[in-house]
Amino acid sequence: MIFDTHAHYDDEAFDEDREALLASMKDAGIGCIVNVGANLETTRNSLDLAHRYDFVYAAVGVHPSDSAELNEDNIELLREWSEDGRCVAIGEIGLDYHWPEPSRDIQKKWFRRQLDLAREQRLPVIIHSREAAEDTINIMKEAHAEEIGGVVHCFSYSAEIAKICLNMGFYIGIGGVVTFKNGRKMREVVEVTPMDRILLETDCPYLAPEPYRGKRNNSTYIPYVVEEIARIKGISKEEVERITLENAKNMYGI
């Protein structure tokens, strides 16, 4: 059984066939999915999905690219939502310097604030970090993220940075990129990450693995990621599925 620790099934890319696709998950060996909020609207939609499907859970949070919509009232709203029994994490939160907006100061402020929220609510965090390794690590250290716990999802940095996150007790989220021809850096990250710290994820509809690269991603493609991790680690695909399932359950407290 596979646990997809990071998906966005509320995305409009699934409007045509969402129900049918989710109904097919169990037969495809996908036992659990966490649908991750990226702003207030998608957080609400994630909770809605988690209430309609017993194998779907939700993460409540605002992505750095949408962090300009945050204020203290909205943080209170996130707090209320995070008390929902179907919410298993605060996320996705973090820093994304790929785009110029919102400003780095705004992103940092709400990253810190949502880390505090996770601590207060005793929930793990799902961290999104892109082109912002140094600031992400600094804020994690400042906030004593090792006491909060969580995952750096869709990890895109070097093995060196991975080791720093691992030393803080974090999990590393591995998805389709590890199968890409130019995914060497990602394969090095898998090499240095102990099996008991790897989580499987799609980030669907984005980042489909080979041979579906560029197409719409979904959880039933995770076996391609499993196969690549099994090859790198020299263990069976069943072992990869079993251990990563255990890891996800541990982290999310399911």
Ligand SMILES: [Zn+2]
């Ligand atoms: Zn995501």
